[in-house]
Amino acid sequence: MQPDAPILIFDSGVGGLTVLAALREILPDAPVIFAADQAGLPYGTKSEAEIAARVAGLLGRMSERYRPRLVCIACNTASTIALGMVRDVLEIPIVGTVPAIKPAAALTRTGTIGLLGTEATIRQAYVDKLEAEFAHGKRLIRQAAPGLVTAAEAKLRGEPVDPDEIAKAVAGLREQQGRAEIDTVVLACTHFPLLHTELSQALGPDVALIDGSRGIARRIASLCEGQEFQADSGGLAVTTGPLENFATLGAVLESHGLTRAERF
Numbered sequence: 001m002q003p004d005a006p007i008l009i010f011d012s013g014v015g016g017l018t019v020l021a022a023l024r025e026i027l028p029d030a031p032v033i034f035a036a037d038q039a040g041l042p043y044g045t046k047s048e049a050e051i052a053a054r055v056a057g058l059l060g061r062m063s064e065r066y067r068p069r070l071v072c073i074a075c076n077t078a079s080t081i082a083l084g085m086v087r088d089v090l091e092i093p094i095v096g097t098v099p100a101i102k103p104a105a106a107l108t109r110t111g112t113i114g115l116l117g118t119e120a121t122i123r124q125a126y127v128d129k130l131e132a133e134f135a136h137g138k139r140l141i142r143q144a145a146p147g148l149v150t151a152a153e154a155k156l157r158g159e160p161v162d163p164d165e166i167a168k169a170v171a172g173l174r175e176q177q178g179r180a181e182i183d184t185v186v187l188a189c190t191h192f193p194l195l196h197t198e199l200s201q202a203l204g205p206d207v208a209l210i211d212g213s214r215g216i217a218r219r220i221a222s223l224c225e226g227q228e229f230q231a232d233s234g235g236l237a238v239t240t241g242p243l244e245n246f247a248t249l250g251a252v253l254e255s256h257g258l259t260r261a262e263r264f
């Protein structure tokens, strides 16, 4: 393994930064490439076939160009649809991001768990499987919240978060909950932890918010155990969209150690 081989973190947009932030906490020196498929954003409103083809194609080409030691699909939508396919195609470790239903089921006291994700994520058989395996005997209430993806992207660009989008997502959960109240909410989209403060305020102090970023970072670290890291001149941020898209995100990218940018 080349010590400068990067860890490639891939998402449709800025959501992948939540995974990168958790990774930086435990592997601060690892060379990283953060890739955002901004030309394909949002994934959540696309079909399964479109997402699978797009993600597998892009990750294949990115792996050829950047020769990563590991790829992390830091996107629940892409992972729940295309993880198996990408693993079949690439011969390096692929870490996916799937809804943190298991820790949520361990934490809930009321037995009612909310799950906020994209439209595409909440309808996946992968989520049915996680529910059957880990939340048996509990209630999992799924709510699509596409507006939160837009709100998170806006927030990182320094724009105000639309309070209506937060209210809509929370109301969607509450309307379905019935008598046993939701006390735990799974943030099943990597964009949503960027709105932790806003969601937590709207849901109230008795509701715990769970996301998988720390667990994913630990998984990446364990797969890289024993490997050498040669810190490079700074992490690289890659976008499939126009490079100007990164201009408004400059300070945010830099705060994640991403000091170079290029278009893919």
Ligand code: DGL
Pocket (backbone or CB within 6 Å): 011, 012, 013, 015, 016, 041, 042, 043, 044, 045, 074, 075, 076, 077, 078, 118, 121, 149, 188, 189, 190, 191
């Ligand atoms: N960040 C992505 C996820 O975790 C999806 C956002 C989108 O492109 O719709 O699901």
